[in-house]
Amino acid sequence: MRTAAERTVEHPSRQDLQLGEVLQALADPLRLQIVCTLAASGTELSCSAFQLPVTKSTSTHHFRVLREAGVVHQRYEGTARLNALRREDLDAAFPGLLGSVLNAAHVRT
Amino acid sequence: MRTAAERTVEHPSRQDLQLGEVLQALADPLRLQIVCTLAASGTELSCSAFQLPVTKSTSTHHFRVLREAGVVHQRYEGTARLNALRREDLDAAFPGLLGSVLNAAHVRT
DNA sequence: GGGTTCATACGATTATGGTCGTACTACGTT
DNA sequence: AACGTAGTACGACCATAATCGTATGAACCC
Numbered sequence A, B: 001m002r003t004a005a006e007r008t009v010e011h012p013s014r015q016d017l018q019l020g021e022v023l024q025a026l027a028d029p030l031r032l033q034i035v036c037t038l039a040a041s042g043t044e045l046s047c048s049a050f051q052l053p054v055t056k057s058t059s060t061h062h063f064r065v066l067r068e069a070g071v072v073h074q075r076y077e078g079t080a081r082l083n084a085l086r087r088e089d090l091d092a093a094f095p096g097l098l099g100s101v102l103n104a105a106h107v108r109t
Numbered sequence C: 001g002g003g004t005t006c007a008t009a010c011g012a013t014t015a016t017g018g019t020c021g022t023a024c025t026a027c028g029t030t
Numbered sequence D: 001a002a003c004g005t006a007g008t009a010c011g012a013c014c015a016t017a018a019t020c021g022t023a024t025g026a027a028c029c030c
Helices: A019-026 A029-041 A056-069 A087-093 A097-104 B019-027 B029-041 B056-069 B087-093 B097-104
Strands: A072-077 A080-085 B072-077 B080-085
Touching: A019 A029, A019 A056, A019 B019, A019 B029, A019 B097, A029 A056, A029 A072, A029 A080, A029 A097, A029 B019, A056 A072, A056 A080, A087 A097, A097 B019, A097 B097, B019 B029, B019 B056, B029 B056, B029 B072, B029 B080, B029 B097, B056 B072, B056 B080, B087 B097
Parallel strands: none
Antiparallel strands: A072 A080, B072 B080
């Protein structure tokens, strides 16, 4: 039996964010779409809320890439894994980057 | 025998620039370094000026990716191929993007 | 013309990464 | 306890892309 603490997820801290990894994470069309959807929603969204045209395992892969790059934060709530954009951390590490990407992708924020 | 006109290079026009391609181009560490060096120099640089830790053919490959994404402009001058950052075009297509990337990479511009 | 330099073209190799399928875990519900 | 749901883990496969080597081309110099 696992405790609640063991269900936490590893995230890079704000000062460990790497530009290359973030650009790499945003470079995939599916992941860019995820980020745009998250930004437009302004809230946390479960993985299944995105209706991605791939299987669940592929979806898991993409969310992991985004999390390990520090783009999204994930936490468990029941069986769901809620995703949130790490807006403040990204803005602190790379000022203006996320905003210009979202703007270029025509996302209203 | 080729004429001078045949030595010109194909470039995507400003309105054809795609965010995904640009992010993809910037996501590679070597290409990001090329862009940063170009931005810091503020001028045109030949491919050989970059001292990249790869062979010439690999170097050619990366410059082509940057050119086809619309990040750099290339023109022939003698035996050299001069590269210039397409700053204005990028700013027009994706306002603030290049600046925030360069700033995040600690490039003084 | 011959040699040198800067760069491209093409093919081969290798590494990376996106994709899927299956099995599994954790949580909630009945 | 049994079941359904949400997501993960792991291994396999395949497409893409990074890399190199060799051969080639264009411009310049002697």
